[in-house]
Amino acid sequence: MNLKLKIWRQAGAKKDGKLVTYDVKDISPDMSFLEMLDVLNEGLTKKGDDPVAFDSDCREGICGTCGCMVNGVAHGPTPATTVCQLHMRHFNDGDTIVIEPWRARAFPVLKDLVVDRGAFDRIISAGGFVSVRTGSAPEANAIPVPKQASDRAMDAAACIGCGACVAACPNASATLFAAAKISHLGLLPQGQPERQRRALAMVGQMDKEGFGGCTNIGECTAACPKEISQDFIARMNRDYLVASADKRD
Numbered sequence: 001m002n003l004k005l006k007i008w009r010q011a012g013a014k015k016d017g018k019l020v021t022y023d024v025k026d027i028s029p030d031m032s033f034l035e036m037l038d039v040l041n042e043g044l045t046k047k048g049d050d051p052v053a054f055d056s057d058c059r060e061g062i063c064g065t066c067g068c069m070v071n072g073v074a075h076g077p078t079p080a081t082t083v084c085q086l087h088m089r090h091f092n093d094g095d096t097i098v099i100e101p102w103r104a105r106a107f108p109v110l111k112d113l114v115v116d117r118g119a120f121d122r123i124i125s126a127g128g129f130v131s132v133r134t135g136s137a138p139e140a141n142a143i144p145v146p147k148q149a150s151d152r153a154m155d156a157a158a159c160i161g162c163g164a165c166v167a168a169c170p171n172a173s174a175t176l177f178a179a180a181k182i183s184h185l186g187l188l189p190q191g192q193p194e195r196q197r198r199a200l201a202m203v204g205q206m207d208k209e210g211f212g213g214c215t216n217i218g219e220c221t222a223a224c225p226k227e228i229s230q231d232f233i234a235r236m237n238r239d240y241l242v243a244s245a246d247k248r249d
C-alpha cells in the first residue's frame, strides 16, 4: 500500500506546530499502525531528518501509552482497539491519513504526537490506592469477594489510562478515567475504608488539573479501547455526593 500521511509536527511544548505531509510506500496490510510509522521514521532518519516522535511501549494494547488521533478519531477507526493494535488492512491503498496528538489543555503536547499525561498520574496519586500495613502478605482467601463485585471491579480495572476518553470528549473531561479508577477499588471489600476519601480526593485532583466537566455525551465510552462503561461515572458521582454530604454533616 502507498499512503499519504499528514502528521502534526511540533518541535517542543512551547513551539508552534503544523501538519506536515509525507508519502510512505510499500506498506504491508499486515503491519500495525505503529510499524507503519516505524517505516516512515526509518526513511526520515536515513535522510537525516527528525523522526516523528510518538509514544509506545507494550504494542499489545495493555500499557496505554500509544494513543493518537487518526483521521480525527481517538485510536483510529476500529472500535475497542488501541492504535498499536490497529492494522493497516483497515485502510486502503492511496488513502490520506491525518495523525494528530491528543488535544486537551490538561495533556500538553511535548513533541509531535507525544503528550504529557502526568495529570492522570496525579489523579491516581491523590487516592487511587488501598493503604495497607506492610508485612507478610495476607492469606488470599481471608477476605471473600463476591463474584459479581470482582467481575465489576475487573471491568473497571481494564482501564489502561490511555487518555482517549479525554481526547474524544468535547469537554476534554477525564471523568471516565477517574470513574474507572475510583470504581475498581470501591467495588472491592478492601477498598471500602477509604472509599469516600478516595472519591473526594481523586475528583478534586481531576478538577485541579483543568479537565472539563462531564455532560453525558458518551464519546468517552465510544472511543475507549477497553469499552469502559459510563455506568461507572454514575457510580463515581454517587460516591462523591455521599462523601460530600458526609463531610458537610
Ligand code: SF4
Pocket (backbone or CB within 6 Å): 158, 159, 160, 161, 162, 163, 164, 165, 166, 176, 177, 180, 220, 223, 224, 225, 226, 227, 228
Ligand atoms: S477509560 Fe478507556 S479511554 Fe479512558 S483512559 Fe481508561 S482505557 Fe483509556
Ligand code: FES
Pocket (backbone or CB within 6 Å): 055, 056, 057, 058, 059, 060, 061, 062, 063, 064, 065, 066, 067, 082, 083, 084, 085
Ligand atoms: S503501546 Fe501499549 S497500549 Fe499501545
